[in-house]
Structures are given as structure tokens and as C-alpha cells.
Amino acid sequence: MIVIDKTVISDDVADNYFLCDLKKCKGGCCVEGDLGAPLEDNELKILDKDYEQIKPFLSEEGINAIEEQGRYVFDEDKEYSTPTVNGRECAYAIYEKNGILKCGIEKAWEKGKTSFQKPISCHLYPIRLTKYDNYYAINYDRWEICMPACELGRKTKTPLYKFLKEPLSRKFGEDWYNKLCETIEKPEEKSVK
Numbered sequence: 638m639i640v641i642d643k644t645v646i647s648d649d650v651a652d653n654y655f656l657c658d659l660k661k662c663k664g665g666c667c668v669e670g671d672l673g674a675p676l677e678d679n680e681l682k683i684l685d686k687d688y689e690q691i692k693p694f695l696s697e698e699g700i701n702a703i704e705e706q707g708r709y710v711f712d713e714d715k716e717y718s719t720p721t722v723n724g725r726e727c728a729y730a731i732y733e734k735n736g737i738l739k740c741g742i743e744k745a746w747e748k749g750k751t752s753f754q755k756p757i758s759c760h761l762y763p764i765r766l767t768k769y770d771n772y773y774a775i776n777y778d779r780w781e782i783c784m785p786a787c788e789l790g791r792k793t794k795t796p797l798y799k800f801l802k803e804p805l806s807r808k809f810g811e812d813w814y815n816k817l818c819e820t821i822e823k824p825e826e827k828s829v830k
Contacts, residue, residue, distance in 0.1 A: 649797075650776075650777050650797055651796070654791045655787060662782055664730070668730070672713070673727045674719045687745075691729070695728070698722045705720075729742050742755045757808050
């Protein structure tokens, strides 16, 4: 376990390789599972504010699901998440011509229509965050659909924490990320304050 500031990081984050292989998984993490993408409280406000700018980048099915269910739902885990289309893919996901699912929110962000890149839970995947009163637990979520990403990560020698540099820095800051790298690369120092 690694402790940095108010985060407790599983050793799995340091010890595993990962590199998304969209050609093989087709963006399966946007469709598999029981619920939509987990959302943080501040992301609810952003979806409310920027939905009209994001909407043109969504599929008709996604728009219909959002209009029926809302821009976010309070799910069975008693948390907010994105709505889904017929209990399957995230309502904000779009199929590209090659059959790969991508994020419509991110497409709007790429075009400068919103400052919201995508839900942090999606950007961090396969890491999952659990927020407690005084800290975050950061864990690697192993899932069969990501096996191609594990294989590609091993082949390219891409550590999970380096693959996720951008979202980890987005969530916790560059200083925090630099401390994580230093701690992993100098294992005698497992706790950094």
C-alpha cells in the first residue's frame, strides 16, 4: 500500500501494466456492467450547465435515454451515475463508424464546446476511487473485458500508473502524481507526505 497525502493507493496500481486496446475491446467499459459511469457531485452541476453544448455530440438513443431518465440518475448503489440506453451502454457514449464506443462528452470537449473532458471515473478507468471521510482509496479494478489492455501493457511495458498520468494528475494534481512516481520508483519510501 502507498500513502500520499489523503490517498491510499493499492500496490496493484504500481505493479501492473495496462494500455487500452480499443481495437480489441471496442470500448466495452462504456457498455458492460449494471450501471452507468459514477459521477462526482461537481460533475452533476457541469452536466446541467453544459448539456445543451454536449447534446449535438450524442446519439439519438442516448438523447432519448437522457430525456427519459435525466442527465444523471441516483442509482441502486445510492450514488449518482450516467443514465444508460436500455440498461446497456452509457447514454453519453457514441458508436463510431468502426464500431468502437467513445464518449460524446469528450467529443464536445475536443471541439471546445465544454470545459468538461468526461467523468473522472471514466478517465481513470481501470482505477476506481472510493471516497471516505478523510481520504480516497485508489484501487485497480480487474475485469475480463480489459484483458487485451493488460496484454498490450505488458508487451509495451506501460505501467498502469503511467498510462493514467493525465487523469491522475487531473484528479489529484501534478505534485501528487510526481510523488506517486517517486514513491513507486523508490520503493524504500512507501509513504510520502
